[in-house]
Structure formats: C-alpha cells, structure tokens
Amino acid sequence: MTNQNLPAESEKDSEQVEQEGSEEALWPSPGKMLKKLREELGYSPEKVAQSLYITAHYVRALEDDNYSKLPGHTFIKGYYKAYAEFLGADTEQVLSCYLNYLENSLQQDTQEAQADEIKNRNKSIAWVSVVIVIVALIAGGIWMINTANAFPATVVLEQTYE
Secondary structure, rough: HHHHHHHHHHHHHHHHHHHHHHHHHOOOOOHHHHHHHHHHHHOHHHHHHHOOOOOOOHHHHHOOOHHHHOOHHHHHHHHHHHHHHHOOOOOOHHHHHHHHHHHHHHHHHHHHHHHHHHHHHHHHHHHHHHHHHHHHHHHHHHHHHHHHHHHHHHHHHHHOOO
C-alpha cells in the first residue's frame, strides 16, 4: 500500500516543480536574473555596489529579492534600472519582472492573510464556546447551591409548625 502511494506523491512533487519552473520561466525573479548575469560577467557584489554608489548589502538584497531591507518601491525600481544598465541587461524586462514579482507576492500575501484570518476566527469561536460552557457550569453550580440551601430551610420550617 505504501509503495503505491510513493509514485503518486513523486508525481505531485514533480508537477509542482514543473508549475513553479514554468512560472519562473515566464516571470523570473529580477534579482536572480541580475545575479546570474553579474556572475557570468565576473563582477562581485562589491564592484556593482561601488559602480552604482550603493552598499553591497543593497546589492545582495536586490539579488535575493529581499525588499524589506531596501528603502522603498521607488528606490528599488531605480536600483534595478541602474543595475540592469550597468550589466547591459534589458531594463524594461527587469522592471517588468520586478512589478510582476511584486504582484505575485501581494497575491500570496493576501492568500496567507486570509488563511490566518480564518484560523484566528476559528480560534475565537473555540474560545467563546469554552467561555460559554464555563459560565453555564458556574451558573448551574450556583443554582444547585442555592437550591440545596433553600430546601433544608423549608423542611425545618415545616417541622417547627407541626
């Protein structure tokens, strides 16, 4: 039974890799494109940084598509344009890849945010249910105590009048 599942799982994995590969071929990462070209030309990140008047840290962030370490969208576009021009790459293609990469990232972020929202909503429903059960148990306990305390008092009163 396990042997039958292995080919199916490997087929799923290969399909996923093919799908990601085809998407990567259509819209490659702008940073990976420039990094590959830089390496082919034999430049170091430090050489690129020096030529573009930015830090090597920024060059690595651009190549890794790590935009959180960069100042902002407008600067990133300018850095990509200057980097592409320095390497002799097609600037329009690099900028198009960057914009598409951003769009895909935003879609993924939106999907992840929606999934997180659903998880949080389910957690909230569970907590509200637990609180309702606890309140019901406490109310039932108080009612039982009051009922138990009230019952012997009526018995004692009836006995004194007889």
